[in-house]
Amino acid sequence: GAVVSQHPSRVICKSGTSVKIECRSLDFQATTMFWYRQFPKQSLMLMATSNEGSKATYEQGVEKDKFLINHASLTLSTLTVTSAHPEDSSFYICSARDQAGNYNSPLHFGNGTRLTVT
Amino acid sequence: GESVGLHLPTLSVQEGDNSIINCAYSNSASDYFIWYKQESGKGPQFIIDIRSNMDKRQGQRVTVLLNKTVKHLSLQIAATQPGDSAVYFCAENLTGRRALTFGSGTRLQVQP
Numbered sequence: 610g611a612v613v614s615q616h617p618s619r620v621i622c623k624s625g626t627s628v629k630i631e632c633r634s635l636d637f638q639a640t641t642m643f644w645y646r647q648f649p650k651q652s653l654m655l656m657a658t659s660n661e662g663s664k665a666t667y668e669q670g671v672e673k674d675k676f677l678i679n680h681a682s683l684t685l686s687t688l689t690v691t692s693a694h695p696e697d698s699s700f701y702i703c704s705a706r707d708q709a710g711n712y713n714s715p716l717h718f719g720n721g722t723r724l725t726v727t
Numbered sequence: 728g729e730s731v732g733l734h735l736p737t738l739s740v741q742e743g744d745n746s747i748i749n750c751a752y753s754n755s756a757s758d759y760f761i762w763y764k765q766e767s768g769k770g771p772q773f774i775i776d777i778r779s780n781m782d783k784r785q786g787q788r789v790t791v792l793l794n795k796t797v798k799h800l801s802l803q804i805a806a807t808q809p810g811d812s813a814v815y816f817c818a819e820n821l822t823g824r825r826a827l828t829f830g831s832g833t834r835l836q837v838q839p
Binding site for chain 1: 759771776820823824826828829832
């Protein structure tokens with residue numbers, strides 16, 4: 610149980626275009642999902658917290674107009690990288706916690722999306 | 728700011744040996760800790776967790792130790808196998824915060 614699915618797994622786009630990444634919880638509902646970014650050989654850095662039915666909460670230094678988050682249902686959150694630039698190339702990973710679980714329970718991660726901006 | 732960090736960036740062990748991966752944390756307000764395993768090109772995979780009211784927890788071939796006095800967390804893997812080769816991250820959950828904060832990671836290399 611507690612599977613998080615992320616799509617696409619890889620995407621290559623041209624500079625200036627936008628890319629949408631989907632994150633789905635397959636067997637549980639999640640009012641909150643978390644988007645992380647990981648650069649090569651580095652750790653995961655929290656970008657934003659996606660809240661179902663309300664605005665996302667962004668970490669300091671993350672541009673909300675560049676990384677648009679929509680959490681339209683209890684099983685789907687999307688991250689759109691707008692006007693992508695080469696420096697946005699990274700590994701984006703979403704995660705969620707079964708809403709029935711308390712905060713002291715594991716986050717379940719998707720398999721990530723490798724974004725390359727040319 | 729307060730953060731979670733690791734002592735060793737790379738650990739190389741022989742197949743069959745026991746592995747110990749260490750993690751130091753600085754936030755005394757953290758009340759929950761998790762170890763994740765990440766293979767190349769994949770998302771983190773849950774290994775084991777521990778709450779701050781415990782000092783030891785065992786799973787299958789893995790043990791997590793928590794020393795709150797010195798703010799230290801370790802992951803012990805018994806009889807390490809080639810399939811254990813990956814990057815291991817500790818993560819902490821600050822009291823009342825929903826997201827996890829990750830440490831810098833340790834790469835475990837298992838030599839056959």
